[in-house]
């Protein structure tokens with residue numbers, strides 16, 4: 608059996624940058640909490656807890672006076688509130704997410720009704736929403752466009768960084784049917800975009816695909832979707848323990864990829880576990 612790990616599997620640029628910022632802050636002797644789990648990975652979150660860094664749901668929950676903002680970013684009022692309550696803020700908003708926030712703000716200031724293509728309850732989308740004074744419409748699929756009246760309006764579109772390109776493009780096309788003017792800014796993450804392309808290529812030459820990452824991680828779920836769309840039998844797991852020997856019976860080629868918040872050592876453990884099945888057969 609040939610096992611191939613996608614060349615870019617594991618931590619993305621934004622997550623690695625945030626983890627480096629955490630490590631540097633710990634080395635400086637700073638004590639702080641993160642607003643929400645730093646990444647969708649329980650192993651990393653637990654490891655940080657051991658180092659005294661807790662994930663808190665609100666500023667009021669924090670027993671430390673420094674707060675760390677994760678890659679997803681937050682609405683500006685959260686930073687303002689933190690500062691007004693005397694918190695020091697370490698902001699690890701990914702620069703690619705920051706670009707989406709700025710693009711939305713610019714469209715809003717230029718008089719466009721902002722549409723965010725993405726998931727309403729995703730922290731990144733909530734953060735972007737805050738940058739347009741909560742005035743945006745959030746649409747998750749082209750089908751949802753019919754629920755809004757854009758007739759004669761100037762619409763500015765941005766997209767959640769981890770969304771699929773076809774969903775973004777199709778949604779813009781649907782809006783164009785009625786709107787007076789549409790200005791779309793492609794705020795998708797090029798790292799995610801490349802990862803989805805690599806996943807599709809790998810899935811095409813594999814009999815089985817294993818996608819490793821948190822079940823609540825948007826970008827991991829997208830990779831799972833992309834893999835299935837190639838017609839390849841695909842499984843989404845968080846850890847090697849979830850793998851089942853029968854998935855690999857009679858299989859010649861296995862592809863492995865992983866979401867942006869999956870540590871590289873978990874990807875390697877998954878590959879090792881699959882190898883151990885072949886020895887048992």
Ligand code: SF4
Pocket residue numbers: 619620621622678701702703704768769796797798799826867
């Ligand atoms: S997936 Fe892209 S936007 Fe999200 S943190 Fe990673 S690099 Fe940044």
